[in-house]
Amino acid sequence: MTFNLHIVHLYPREMNIYGDTGNRLILQKRMEWRNINVRISLVGMGDEVPLDSDIILGGGAQDAMQLAVEKDLKQKMKSLRRLSDDGVVMLMVCGMYQLFGQSFITGSHRRIEGLGILPVETCAGKTRFIGNTVYQTKWGTVVGYENHSGLTQLDDSAVAFGTVIKGAGNNGTDGTEGCIKNNVFGTYSHGPVLSKSPAFADELIRLALARRYDNDNTSLAPLDDRMELRAADVAKLRSR
Amino acid sequence: MTLLGKFIQAVLRAFGRKGTALPGLVIEKLSPGYVHKSLAKLPYGIIIVTGTNGKTTTTRIISKLYSAAGLRVVTNARGSNFVRGVIASIVKHATCTGKLLYDIGVFELDEAHALHLVKLHRPTGVVVLNIARDQMDRFGEIDKVATLLSQIVATARDWVVLNTNDPRVAKMAEETQQRVLFFGHDKSLAHVYSNDDQLYNQSSAFFQLVKPTVCLTSIKCREVSIRILDKNYTTKTILDGTHNASNITAALTACVAQLPEVNVDLFVNVIQTITPAFGRGERIILSNGSVIRLQVVKNPSGFRHALRLLQEEAYSSVGFAINDNYADGRDVSWLWDIDFSRVNKKYPKIFCGGTRATDMAIRLKYDGVQIDGIDTKFSTFLAWFSTSHDKPAIIFCTYTAMLQLRGLLKQQVKALTKYGL
Numbered sequence: 326m327t328f329n330l331h332i333v334h335l336y337p338r339e340m341n342i343y344g345d346t347g348n349r350l351i352l353q354k355r356m357e358w359r360n361i362n363v364r365i366s367l368v369g370m371g372d373e374v375p376l377d378s379d380i381i382l383g384g385g386a387q388d389a390m391q392l393a394v395e396k397d398l399k400q401k402m403k404s405l406r407r408l409s410d411d412g413v414v415m416l417m418v419c420g421m422y423q424l425f426g427q428s429f430i431t432g433s434h435r436r437i438e439g440l441g442i443l444p445v446e447t448c449a450g451k452t453r454f455i456g457n458t459v460y461q462t463k464w465g466t467v468v469g470y471e472n473h474s475g476l477t478q479l480d481d482s483a484v485a486f487g488t489v490i491k492g493a494g495n496n497g498t499d500g501t502e503g504c505i506k507n508n509v510f511g512t513y514s515h516g517p518v519l520s521k522s523p524a525f526a527d528e529l530i531r532l533a534l535a536r537r538y539d540n541d542n543t544s545l546a547p548l549d550d551r552m553e554l555r556a557a558d559v560a561k562l563r564s565r
Numbered sequence: 566m567t568l569l570g571k572f573i574q575a576v577l578r579a580f581g582r583k584g585t586a587l588p589g590l591v592i593e594k595l596s597p598g599y600v601h602k603s604l605a606k607l608p609y610g611i612i613i614v615t616g617t618n619g620k621t622t623t624t625r626i627i628s629k630l631y632s633a634a635g636l637r638v639v640t641n642a643r644g645s646n647f648v649r650g651v652i653a654s655i656v657k658h659a660t661c662t663g664k665l666l667y668d669i670g671v672f673e674l675d676e677a678h679a680l681h682l683v684k685l686h687r688p689t690g691v692v693v694l695n696i697a698r699d700q701m702d703r704f705g706e707i708d709k710v711a712t713l714l715s716q717i718v719a720t721a722r723d724w725v726v727l728n729t730n731d732p733r734v735a736k737m738a739e740e741t742q743q744r745v746l747f748f749g750h751d752k753s754l755a756h757v758y759s760n761d762d763q764l765y766n767q768s769s770a771f772f773q774l775v776k777p778t779v780c781l782t783s784i785k786c787r788e789v790s791i792r793i794l795d796k797n798y799t800t801k802t803i804l805d806g807t808h809n810a811s812n813i814t815a816a817l818t819a820c821v822a823q824l825p826e827v828n829v830d831l832f833v834n835v836i837q838t839i840t841p842a843f844g845r846g847e848r849i850i851l852s853n854g855s856v857i858r859l860q861v862v863k864n865p866s867g868f869r870h871a872l873r874l875l876q877e878e879a880y881s882s883v884g885f886a887i888n889d890n891y892a893d894g895r896d897v898s899w900l901w902d903i904d905f906s907r908v909n910k911k912y913p914k915i916f917c918g919g920t921r922a923t924d925m926a927i928r929l930k931y932d933g934v935q936i937d938g939i940d941t942k943f944s945t946f947l948a949w950f951s952t953s954h955d956k957p958a959i960i961f962c963t964y965t966a967m968l969q970l971r972g973l974l975k976q977q978v979k980a981l982t983k984y985g986l
Binding site for chain 2: 346472552555
């Protein structure tokens with residue numbers, strides 16, 4: 326049986342400054358190495374989000390670009406919410422993670438509505454969290470790099486992506502990092518996050534296959550991840 | 566103050582240090598007026614070279630060209646592009662009574678430090694090369710960098726040299742009442758100089774604010790053709806690579822700006838004698854006769870240009886030395902903004918080194934590049950390049966990796982390009 330998955334990259338031109346485009350390449354390769362056919366769509370300003378998306382990716386950007394995207398995102402709100410409810414796998418990093426939340430409160434106390442897909446709220450903070458990060462997650466240790474000043478709070482019902490071992494995570498105080506709802510994952514981790522966390526990368530692929538082919542027992546052929554795991558071990562030991 | 570600085574430099578040298586940072590640090594604290602007082606003695610003032618990529622090499626070219634025209638040039642040639650580095654140069658080159666026996670200063674400075682310096686002393690001329698994404702953890706967002714550079718441009722007393730093909734840089738012409746001279750490249754080279762935005766756009770749209778005074782018209786293997794004030798010139802150059810062709814163009818523009826009375830032929834003729842700066846493509850000859858090139862890479866745009874060197878010359882092996890110390894940028898995510906998929910088609914051996922050798926190795930793995938060795942220790946890494954070979958090896962290295970590799974190579978070195986260790 327041949328498997329086909331459709332990766333959709335949201336705002337690849339506008340939200341791409343921290344190497345998050347790497348997540349797309351990593352998923353693509355890990356699928357191709359397993360003979361899964363991959364289709365990639367780049368969805369920018371004014372474009373429709375494909376309704377047959379299997380994995381949707383988004384990254385971080387500069388403040389000015391984030392404001393521009395936020396307006397365009399309103400046009401995509403309905404379809405993204407529907408896809409999220411439908412179990413489509415999404416990985417949203419940094420700026421896009423914030424925009425996927427309920428709202429963002431700017432430094433001048435202006436409230437910007439988010440997509441409301443993730444049960445989190447972010448307000449502008451005074452200090453910028455910059456440095457290497459290590460989180461403990463369900464898929465093992467995730468190493469990356471954060472660079473944000475937003476303080477993100479989880480709602481009471483929200484599930485965090487992980488707990489912070491090194492770094493600030495969501496807000497630098499409660500020890501949580503990121504958020505998960507349905508199959509939507511939000512995180513502050515660049516790196517890119519999937520580069521040294523192969524188990525998490527594979528979980529995204531597995532979830533997408535399970536949903537597309539309606540088979541909860543989907544499993545993936547193992548890959549040689551020694552290089553990725555070695556890099557993760559090196560990264561863990563780097564100072565903040 | 567100069568005496569104090571010289572004393573500190575002497576002590577540092579006695580302990581085997583290079584003495585570029587500390588004297589500046591001490592003098593900055595003790596005598597805030599020192600910089601202005603010293604620089605004010607230069608009859609032609611100072612030229613600031615800034616922007617994301619190409620500062621060190623462009624500063625070197627401008628210095629050589631001004632020297633060829635008979636000016637005595639003081640410069641921060643070691644690539645210490647902080648105000649401290651400028652102070653170190655002043656201290657080093659001043660007489661003990663504080664006299665600077667020079668006509669003009671040519672200093673490379675990054676955006677933050679350039680702003681600091683121009684507040685202490687207004688420059689005669691400012692050269693802004695380009696703005697690309699750089700280490701976000703150190704410099705912040707590209708738009709903020711553009712704002713800083715605009716403020717520097719506004720302080721120029723006589724002239725400004727701007728890149729007409731870089732929208733953010735070209736726009737800075739609005740910031741000054743002084744003479745603005747543009748440099749740039751011909752439309753036929755647009756595909757070579759696509760910027761970060763265009764890369765993601767997958768287009769090679771050609772942007773040009775105005776027709777440049779000095780225009781790069783073609784690049785062949787170690788030969789560039791440049792149109793200067795509507796006359797065409799072609800010259801050989803040791804400074805290979807598309808990035809250097811652009812640096813040469815910018816430097817010639819700074820010559821036309823500062824020395825309009827000098828015949829352009831004089832400058833063009835000197836170009837072919839200029840060797841690479843410290844770690845910027847320089848060739849190090851080992852005692853067994855093999856040659857290692859060191860090419861600093863600091864950000865995606867610089868790395869993409871540097872990789873084109875692989876298409877111009879055959880190498881025995883290719884190294885990637887990636888450190889994540891402060892001066893390199895702590896975040897290595899940027900490696901994913903460069904396409905390495907064409908790297909190993911022709912090159913038999915690929916090695917990764919540095920504190921983040923493993924991150925580099927994964928990056929290459931996902932672009933389908935086979936790797937022959939990975940080691941975070943440079944002693945092991947360098948040994949892979951030391952075997953005798955008729956073709957040179959090339960190592961793309963981050964800034965601190967370059968310094969460390971150079972230090973190690975010093976022990977096995979036979980000769981260096983003229984620029985001494």
